[in-house]
Amino acid sequence: MADHWQRVVEKESNSVDFVYSSFPYSYRPYSVSYYRSLINNDLLHAVILPALEGDNLRNDESVRMAIPIEKVQLIDDVNEAQSLLLKGYVMVLLEGDGKHDGILIPVPVVGGRSVTAPEVEFTVLGPKEAFVERLDTNLGLVRRRLPVSDLRVHRIEIGSLSKTQIAVLHIEGIANPENVKTVQDRVKKICYDDIIDSSFVAQMIKDQPNSVFPELLDTERPDRVAGVLGEGKVVILVDGASQALIGPSTFSEFFTASDDYFIPWQMATFFRFVRILSSVLSIIGSPLYVALLTYHYELLPQDLVGILIISRETVPFPPILEAIILEWAIELIREAGARLPTKVGQTIGIVGGIVIGTAAVQAGLTSNILLIIVAASALSTFTSPIYQMGNAVRLIRFPMMLAAQMWGILGIVLGVIFLCAHLIRMTSLGNPYLEPLFPLRISDFKDSYIRLPFSMQRRRPLELRTKDSQYMPKGDSSQGGSSE
Amino acid sequence: MKLQGQLTDAQLQPPDDKISGIHVFFLIHSVQTGVGGLGFQRIIAQKAGHDSWMAVLIAGVFVQIAIFFMYLALKKRREDLIALHQRILGSWLGKIFSLVFMIYFVSLGAAVTRSYSELVQIWMFPDLSTWSISLAMLLLVFYIVSGGFRVVVGISVLSVILPFYLLLLLIIPIEHAEFSNLLPIGEATFGQLLNASKEMMFSYLGFCTFLMYYPLIKGGPRTQKWAQSGALFTMILYFVVSIITLAYFSEKQLLTKIWATFSLFKVVQFPFLERFEYVGLASWAFVILDNVCLLLWASVRILRRLWPQSSGRKFLVATLVLIFLENIILSGRDDINKYIQFVNQWGVVINFMYLPLLYLVGFFREKWRRVP
Numbered sequence: 122m123a124d125h126w127q128r129v130v131e132k133e134s135n136s137v138d139f140v141y142s143s144f145p146y147s148y149r150p151y152s153v154s155y156y157r158s159l160i161n162n163d164l165l166h167a168v169i170l171p172a173l174e175g176d177n178l179r180n181d182e183s184v185r186m187a188i189p190i191e192k193v194q195l196i197d198d199v200n201e202a203q204s205l206l207l208k209g210y211v212m213v214l215l216e217g218d219g220k221h222d223g224i225l226i227p228v229p230v231v232g233g234r235s236v237t238a239p240e241v242e243f244t245v246l247g248p249k250e251a252f253v254e255r256l257d258t259n260l261g262l263v264r265r266r267l268p269v270s271d272l273r274v275h276r277i278e279i280g281s282l283s284k285t286q287i288a289v290l291h292i293e294g295i296a297n298p299e300n301v302k303t304v305q306d307r308v309k310k311i312c313y314d315d316i317i318d319s320s321f322v323a324q325m326i327k328d329q330p331n332s333v334f335p336e337l338l339d340t341e342r343p344d345r346v347a348g349v350l351g352e353g354k355v356v357i358l359v360d361g362a363s364q365a366l367i368g369p370s371t372f373s374e375f376f377t378a379s380d381d382y383f384i385p386w387q388m389a390t391f392f393r394f395v396r397i398l399s400s401v402l403s404i405i406g407s408p409l410y411v412a413l414l415t416y417h418y419e420l421l422p423q424d425l426v427g428i429l430i431i432s433r434e435t436v437p438f439p440p441i442l443e444a445i446i447l448e449w450a451i452e453l454i455r456e457a458g459a460r461l462p463t464k465v466g467q468t469i470g471i472v473g474g475i476v477i478g479t480a481a482v483q484a485g486l487t488s489n490i491l492l493i494i495v496a497a498s499a500l501s502t503f504t505s506p507i508y509q510m511g512n513a514v515r516l517i518r519f520p521m522m523l524a525a526q527m528w529g530i531l532g533i534v535l536g537v538i539f540l541c542a543h544l545i546r547m548t549s550l551g552n553p554y555l556e557p558l559f560p561l562r563i564s565d566f567k568d569s570y571i572r573l574p575f576s577m578q579r580r581r582p583l584e585l586r587t588k589d590s591q592y593m594p595k596g597d598s599s600q601g602g603s604s605e
Numbered sequence: 606m607k608l609q610g611q612l613t614d615a616q617l618q619p620p621d622d623k624i625s626g627i628h629v630f631f632l633i634h635s636v637q638t639g640v641g642g643l644g645f646q647r648i649i650a651q652k653a654g655h656d657s658w659m660a661v662l663i664a665g666v667f668v669q670i671a672i673f674f675m676y677l678a679l680k681k682r683r684e685d686l687i688a689l690h691q692r693i694l695g696s697w698l699g700k701i702f703s704l705v706f707m708i709y710f711v712s713l714g715a716a717v718t719r720s721y722s723e724l725v726q727i728w729m730f731p732d733l734s735t736w737s738i739s740l741a742m743l744l745l746v747f748y749i750v751s752g753g754f755r756v757v758v759g760i761s762v763l764s765v766i767l768p769f770y771l772l773l774l775l776i777i778p779i780e781h782a783e784f785s786n787l788l789p790i791g792e793a794t795f796g797q798l799l800n801a802s803k804e805m806m807f808s809y810l811g812f813c814t815f816l817m818y819y820p821l822i823k824g825g826p827r828t829q830k831w832a833q834s835g836a837l838f839t840m841i842l843y844f845v846v847s848i849i850t851l852a853y854f855s856e857k858q859l860l861t862k863i864w865a866t867f868s869l870f871k872v873v874q875f876p877f878l879e880r881f882e883y884v885g886l887a888s889w890a891f892v893i894l895d896n897v898c899l900l901l902w903a904s905v906r907i908l909r910r911l912w913p914q915s916s917g918r919k920f921l922v923a924t925l926v927l928i929f930l931e932n933i934i935l936s937g938r939d940d941i942n943k944y945i946q947f948v949n950q951w952g953v954v955i956n957f958m959y960l961p962l963l964y965l966v967g968f969f970r971e972k973w974r975r976v977p
Contacts (some may be wrong), residue, residue, distance in 0.1 A: 340720060364758055416730070424878050427695070528733070528741060530887040535741055538760070538891055539748065541767075545759030546752045559759035 125178060125199050126214055126222060130154055133168075133206065144273035148176040149184070150216035151223075159209040162182035165192075167213060169226055180459055181219040195221040207284075236262065239341050241508055245382040251341040256286050256360035263290065263356075271295075277308050280316040286360035287322065290346075297586045303550050304355045307343045318392070319362035328548045333516055335509035336549040338370040345379050353587035355550075358445045369552035371584065372544060373569035376400070378506035379570055389572040396504045397570065400514050403501035406494045407444045407518060408533050414440040416529035428490070435485030441526040444495070447487050448518065450477060451499045556584045623821055626828035628758050632899065633672070633812050633835030635761040639645075639896045640720045641808030642843065643889065646850040646865035653801035655786060655856055656793035656849045659799035665840030667802070668809045671956060672832050678964045679819050680826040687818035687910040693967040706816075706906040709955055713811065714900040715928040716948045719935055721893045728867065728886050739932040743925045744892065749898045750921055751903065754821055757895075757902045759826055764895040768888045771870075774881065775849055778872045782852035807949040808843065811896055812836065813894055813956055817903040819938065857893070901925075 133139045133154070151173055155165070172187045186195050196202050202212055202225060209229025214222060236258065239251035252259045260274060275289040287308055303560045307326040316322065323337045324330065337357070340346060346356050357366040367374075374420035376396045381389035413420055414429065421429065436443055449484050454473040458466050478496070482489045498518065502511040517540065524532035547554035557565035562583050567573040569582075581587045649657035678689060686706060690699030722738045730738075749756050793801070815832065822828050850865050853872070862868045866885075873881035901924060905917045935941055 210810055299885060307719065399931075417883055418878075420878060420880050420883050422874075422876065425877060504778045515683065529729065530883060531729065531738070532741075534887040535745060537767075538894055539745055541763050542745070542749045542752065542756060545756050545763070559762050560625060561631075561762055563627075 122223065128488065129199055129203055130183055133203075143347060144173070145216070147174055149173075149178040152214045152216075153532075154206070154214070155211040155228075156206060156209070159207070159230060161209075161230045163229045165211060169213075170451070172179060173213065181215065181221045181224070184215060185224055188224070188225055192230065193224055193226050195223075196225050197222050233258070242340060242342050242345075242379065242506055244342075244380045244383065246377065248344045250343055252343060252358075252363045252365060252556070254361050254363055255443050256358055259358050259363075259365070260288060260290075262343035263346055263350070263358075265341060267292070267350060272350065275301075275305060277305065278309045279308060280314055281312075282314040283316050283361075285316040288358040288360075290350060290356040290358065292350050292353070295351070295581070295589050297353060297588065298551075300355050300550055300585070304357060304368060308357065315372075316359070317361070319357065319359040319366050320363045322357060322359055323366050328551065329546070332456060332543065333513045334372075334544070334547065334554075335375065335507065335513065336368070336370065336547065336554065338366060338367040338374055338507060339364040339509060340507070342379055348382070349378075351592075353581050353585040353589075354602075355573055361468075369548075369550040369585065371549065371552075371556050371569065372554055373397075375507045375510040376505055377569075380506075381500055386572050386574045393570060393572065396506075397505045399501035400510075403498035403514055404517050404521055405533055405537070406498035406501075407448060407491070408521040409530070409538070410491055410494050411440045411444050411522050412525040412529045412533055415526060420530075429488070432488035432490050436488055437486075440491075443487050443491060443521075444522055446523070447481075447491055447495045450481075451495055452515070455499065552584055623823045624755065624758050624929070626822060626824040626831050628762065629815075629822055629831040631762045631765050631836040631923065632758060632818065633832050634838050635764050635892070635895050636811035636814055636899050637668075637839040638842070639717055639811065640724070640889075641810075642846070643724070643807040643866045644864045645805060645843070646847055647859055647862055648804045649847070650803040650851070650856065650859050652804055653793040653797045655788075655851055656791060657801050657805075658787070658844060658851060659793070661799055661806045661843045661847050661856070662840065663798060663802040664805035664809055665843070667806070667837070667957070668812065668840070669833060669837050672812065672815070672836055672894050673829075674961065674964055675813075675815055675819075676829045676832070678967060679816070680944050682828075683820055683825050684822050685818075685910070687907065689816070689967065693963060703719070703907055703911060706813075706955070707904045708724050709951060710900045710904040710907070711924055711928070712948050712954065714897045714904075714924075715800055715931045716945045717893050717900070718928060719932050719941055720743065721890070722773060722885060722932060723938070723941055724864070724889075728864075729809060729883060735936065736842075736929070739929055741777045742890070742897070743929055745894060746901060747925055748923060750902050751892075754818065754902060754906075756899045760895045760898055764891045768837070768891050770868050771888055772845075772887055774873045774885075775846065775869060777874075778853045778869050779851055781872070782849060783855075784852045786852050786855060787848070791951065792840050803953065804952050805843075809836075809839065810949065810952040810956060811900065811975060813960065814899050814903040816908045847954065 130141050130152075134141060136156070138158040139154070139158055140157050141152065141154040144150065153165075153170070153173075168190070169188055172189065173184070175187055177372050178184045178187060180197055185195060190214050196212075202210075202223075205225050205227075208227075210225045213224050213226065215224070226335060233255045235251045236250050236253055238249040242251075250262060251575040252262065264272065269292070271293040273291055273293050277287045277289065279285055279287055289301065289304050290306065304326070308322065311322065311325050313321070313325065319339060323335070323339060329336070341364050343365075346367065349367050350356055352366055356370065358365075359369070368491055372391075376393055378392070378396075381393065384392075414433070433440075438446070454470060454477075457473065458470045461469055476495075478492055481487050482492055502514045505511045506515065521533065521536045526532070528535065544555045545553075545559055553560055556562060557569055564580065565579055565582050565584055579592055580590050581592060646657070649660045653660050676865055679685070682688070683693075684692070687699070687703050692705050693699070694702060707796060722735055722742070725738055726735070749760050778874055819825075846866060846869075850859065850869060853869060854865070859865060867882045870882040870885040871880065875881075878884070883899060901921065904924065905921050908920050909917050935944055
């Protein structure tokens with residue numbers, strides 16, 4: 122064996138799961154080296170080793186042909202061999218005076234979770250498949266829903282340590298090439314050694330890294346990904362992550378659930394309205410309480426003020442402190458609930474929620490009306506189908522409460538204006554985030570804040586500037602009923 | 606582990622700076638509605654009594670004509686006010702008159718913020734110091750204006766859509782309205798009506814910022830329909846409000862209501878909410894803030910057009926500090942009123958005397974030049 126190969130083997134032998142064994146008495150003497158943890162051992166022993174024992178292996182090419190596995194390659198380059206070893210290849214070094222030093226055979230172990238039902242974005246109706254951590258499985262899930270050759274997958278490897286495989290998906294002929302290029306460029310520019318999850322990528326290619334709002338929509342539903350690819354968006358899949366990223370996304374899409382397309386459009390529109398309204402109420406609920414009780418008693422009718430005053434009779438804190446304490450308690454229960462193991466989680470949730478809540482009111486530390494407001498707004502943050510948006514809503518409440526403390530309802534309005542300005546300033550992959558509200562594009566309302574029937578969804582969103590703007594060819598009325 | 610993946614602004618795609626025509630509707634309409642919309646009823650009723658609604662219409666028609674002339678003056682070369690000045694008045698004089706506009710925009714912005722903060726002090730927080738509320742608003746203005754024209758336009762759009770519910774609430778006073786208050790129609794003389802129209806004009810001002818953002822609109826002259834309908838929408842809105850006010854209050858009552866629109870909001874009552882004028886006043890922050898933003902953006906734009914190397918951001922900060930100081934120094938109802946009156950008079954002169962004159966000069970110069 123040549124010196125440089127010897128060195129490679131010695132270096133790798135520092136790991137306990139590296140295996141090196143030589144077979145000097147075969148017809149063609151050879152040695153095998155591989156990482157036991159990365160390869161499929163059954164395949165190695167049942168197929169590869171018997172093939173290497175054959176007695177017609179006159180030259181390198183015939184060795185390659187003897188192994189019944191695709192993508193077997195002849196190698197001379199040490200560095201390449203080394204990196205492929207780490208990807209689940211078996212290296213076979215051939216003794217003798219062949220043209221090549223050896224061959225590499227891909228036998229990676231196929232493991233990981235099998236496809237299960239979505240947990241974060243569960244829907245009552247519709248398909249129940251969710252992405253898993255393996256990139257190829259995920260690609261398969263998408264491909265099965267879009268069996269067209271125009272679905273292009275572009276692979277990029279990032280991360281000097283993690284060597285994470287990133288797949289950028291788009292449909293050629295529909296997606297705006299500029300968006301595709303933006304995604305590819307930005308992903309390539311990522312310079313970080315260890316990419317664990319797609320959320321890393323999402324944060325690193327954000328237009329506004331300092332915004333609390335998510336800019337790329339993350340989803341675990343292959344049907345959603347297939348849907349947006351058809352719309353003309355770009356999708357990023359990351360190996361090792363069970364969430365796909367979708368861009369460019371708009372604010373309204375974070376209030377869109379896959380459910381909306383499985384139910385009649387009137388209901389879908391209503392539910393979207395409910396989601397957005399409850400998120401707004403969740404942001405201004407407790408600030409409003411603070412503002413009303415600190416400054417504007419007279420805004421409330423007499424009967425209501427009576428109830429409020431009685432409920433606050435024994436509370437020793439000013440409203441702002443009361444609200445912050447209670448909001449804090451809710452965050453506590455939620456954080457604890459998220460960290461606790463599933464089995465104790467529910468119990469603790471009930472204990473925390475009911476016992477602490479009731480006890481706090483009975484002890485006279487908070488008013489029960491505030492308890493209702495805080496609990497309702499905590500619940501409202503979960504109405505956004507995308508978890509990240511719920512998180513943003515969760516955080517915004519606190520500065521809003523401070524504004525309410527300083528300037529009453531005027532403070533809340535100023536806070537809302539600030540939020541509006543912020544959302545207007547934001548872009549997702551260079552596309553306006555608040556579209557279709559601003560820039561105002563009436564026709565894009567058809568599937569954003571409201572959802573109109575499929576028969577009215579003839580054109581793709583203007584925002585994406587797609588190459589092919591029609592969902593349906595003209596004159597095809599198969600989806601819109603027979604009336605057209 | 607080192608993080609280098611974050612992108613700087615320069616690496617990001619610069620957003621397309623031109624806006625589509627429909628936004629002109631919002632820009633024109635939103636800059637017209639401001640503090641004036643809260644109290645114009647009394648002022649015009651002083652001049653023309655229960656016929657003052659006609660003044661709303663007359664002034665509205667004047668505005669339509671003014672917008673028509675703006676398009677006429679600019680559309681041929683798709684230029685803005687600075688280019689127009691330069692072409693008609695020459696480099697030196699043009700610069701001076703452009704500066705006049707800049708000062709006008711800034712002082713109008715200051716007037717708007719001061720009158721709003723005064724309103725807040727009178728109606729909501731008698732103890733609140735001027736500086737705290739002004740500071741909060743001006744910081745917001747800085748955040749919006751420094752975001753560029755797109756953000757200013759976006760705030761204009763939202764400032765029309767979001768507080769729109771206030772208008773729907775005015776249906777409630779109609780229940781108690783007495784429309785015979787409007788009779789007999791046509792009692793005011795023509796002179797009285799014209800006088801009232803002139804007073805009414807203050808509530809329509811601000812639209813001459815159009816002269817600055819016209820080149821940033823996609824579609825140029827074709828957007829005139831949007832501009833006209835924006836102004837028309839303002840007119841209809843004021844018209845409806847003035848009819849409701851005149852029908853709800855008797856003439857004598859109205860003369861005592863300085864902020865008549867608020868007094869109308871007072872009528873609104875829900876089982877869970879009383880004294881609705883508080884909500885109205887707070888929501889009005891949205892309506893006035895976009896005025897300030899657009900005015901300041903226009904003044905920054907003038908600076909950048911006159912001296913392209915100058916730093917717009919520094920100028921903006923300086924202007925905001927100036928407005929802030931002015932807000933603190935101006936105290937007392939009389940002083941504020943005088944200042945606002947002064948700025949408004951100036952506005953009418955600029956909009957309806959100086960600009961037509963400028964167009965005329967431009968028109969004749971062009972004519973003479975063509976005939977050798």
